Structure formats: C-alpha cells, structure tokens
Amino acid sequence: MQLPWLAPGDPLPDAASAWGESDPVPGLLAAGGGLDVPSLLQAYSHGIFPWFSEGQPILWWSPDPRMVLEVARFKLHRSLRKTLERFLASPGFEIRIDHGFETVIQACSQAPRVGQTGTWILPEMVRAYAALHRAGHAHSVETWIDGELAGGLYCVGIGRAVFGESMFARRPDASKIALAALVSFCRRHGIAMIDCQQNTSHLASLGASEMPRARFLSHVARARHLAGPQWRFEPVYWSELLPARTSLST
Numbered sequence: 001m002q003l004p005w006l007a008p009g010d011p012l013p014d015a016a017s018a019w020g021e022s023d024p025v026p027g028l029l030a031a032g033g034g035l036d037v038p039s040l041l042q043a044y045s046h047g048i049f050p051w052f053s054e055g056q057p058i059l060w061w062s063p064d065p066r067m068v069l070e071v072a073r074f075k076l077h078r079s080l081r082k083t084l085e086r087f088l089a090s091p092g093f094e095i096r097i098d099h100g101f102e103t104v105i106q107a108c109s110q111a112p113r114v115g116q117t118g119t120w121i122l123p124e125m126v127r128a129y130a131a132l133h134r135a136g137h138a139h140s141v142e143t144w145i146d147g148e149l150a151g152g153l154y155c156v157g158i159g160r161a162v163f164g165e166s167m168f169a170r171r172p173d174a175s176k177i178a179l180a181a182l183v184s185f186c187r188r189h190g191i192a193m194i195d196c197q198q199n200t201s202h203l204a205s206l207g208a209s210e211m212p213r214a215r216f217l218s219h220v221a222r223a224r225h226l227a228g229p230q231w232r233f234e235p236v237y238w239s240e241l242l243p244a245r246t247s248l249s250t
Contacts, residue, residue: 006033015062027063035128047217064213067196075207092146095181104140108166143174150174161223163195187240189229
C-alpha cells in the first residue's frame with residue numbers, strides 16, 4: 001500500500017484507513033502535514049496522533065487495537081496505595097495541574113526509556129504541544145514534593161476525551177502518583193477512559209487493555225462534544241480512589 005503524503009493544512013485520512021496487520025507498519029496512517037494547533041485538534045478528535053523520530057517526517061498513527069485505560073478499571077496496587085497514603089499524609093505533598101507544562105514535557109523528552117536510545121518528543125513536538133497547551137487543550141498533571149517537581153505527565157483533552165502522552169519521574173513512584181491523580185480527576189468529572197496509544201506491560205499492570213479501534217473511535221466521537229472539565233485538581237478528588245480518607249491521619 002502507498003502511504004498518503006500530506007502538505008501542511010491537508011486533512012488527515014480516515015483513521016480506519018491506517019495500515020493493518022498485513023501491511024509494512026501496522027497503525028501507520030499518513031506522513032507529512034503540520035503540527036499546528038488546528039492539525040493536532042483535527043487528529044486527536046478523530047483518534048489519530050503524531051509519533052516520529054529525528055530525521056523522519058511527521059508520521060500519523062491510529063493503531064488497531066488501541067490501548068486504553070478505562071478509569072473504572074484502574075488497578076491501585078497495594079504498594080501504590082501505601083505510597084499515596086504516605087504522601088497524602090505529608091504536608092509537603094501536592095498535585096498541581098498546568099503549573100509547569102513546558103517543564104513537564106521537557107522532562108518527559110529527557111526521561112530514559114527501556115529499549116530506546118533517543119526520544120520521539122523532539123523540539124518541534126515540544127513547541128507544538130506548548131502551543132496546544134496555550135490553546136487550552138494540552139495539560140500537565142504534576143507531583144510536587146517539598147516544593148520540587150518530582151514527576152508528572154502530560155495529556156491532551158478535548159471535551160471529555162483524554163489522550164495520555166508521556167510520563168517522567170525524578171523520585172520513586174512520582175509518575176504513578178500523577179497518573180493516579182489523573183484517574184481520580186477523570187472519575188470525578190465523568191471521563192470514562194484515558195487513551196494510552198500503545199500496549200506496554202507497565203500500562204497493562206495498571207489496568208489498561210486493548211480496545212478495537214472502531215469502539216475507541218466511537219467513544220472519542222461522543223466524548224469530544226461533551227463539556228470538558230475545569231483542569232484544576234482538588235484534594236477531595238482523591239476520594240475517588242481512596243474513599244477512607246479519614247483513616248489517613250490515624
């Protein structure tokens with residue numbers, strides 16, 4: 001199959017036309033185009049995301065199946081529960097949203113990945129998502145400990161469709177804490193799932209699973225038109241994961 005090549009401003013092909021299992025690169029949809037805010041919004045609104053390495057053109061993807069975390073199925077393992085309870089009992093612990101978006105995405109771009117020697121979060125991607133953040137559609141969830149940014153993640157939000165992008169940690173479990181905070185936030189605001197894009201054992205251990213692309217696209221088509229939340233974290237949101245908050249002080 002010939003891969004569609006796009007000029008800046010060209011519309012993306014239908015996500016269902018992405019290469020399949022019998023094609024050279026399953027999930028690949030198109031190459032070229034641009035990373036401006038309208039192009040990114042068009043892509044995410046239709047279940048498509050950019051992912052490419054240095055020296056490659058912009059590559060657009062829509063895998064089938066799609067890895068998603070349905071927030072009702074998030075696995076709060078015993079060790080993470082204990083970590084959350086310990087941190088929540090500490091006056092130096094805080095979750096912030098959008099306090100330092102560009103710092104978070106830069107940290108994600110520099111975080112070492114198992115089996116990878118480089119990063120797909122290239123400078124042009126940092127600039128693109130910073131612009132998307134200024135437009136109100138990209139957000140960071142940040143774990144702060146004793147006044148220092150310890151870890152976090154960034155994601156894209158369109159209505160009630162949320163698309164996870166990348167995480168980093170400078171202290172143990174800091175990125176998991178940020179993900180747990182995002183899950184609590186989503187549960188509180190009626191957001192059913194977080195897109196995880198690709199299947200990894202780490203995500204699967206936290207409750208993520210594969211979903212047929214058609215079902216995922218149907219979810220996005222509905223969720224993107226719903227009123228989005230105010231991206232601000234309140235401590236009461238932890239009750240979505242830890243209902244017995246009163247026991248934390250005992």
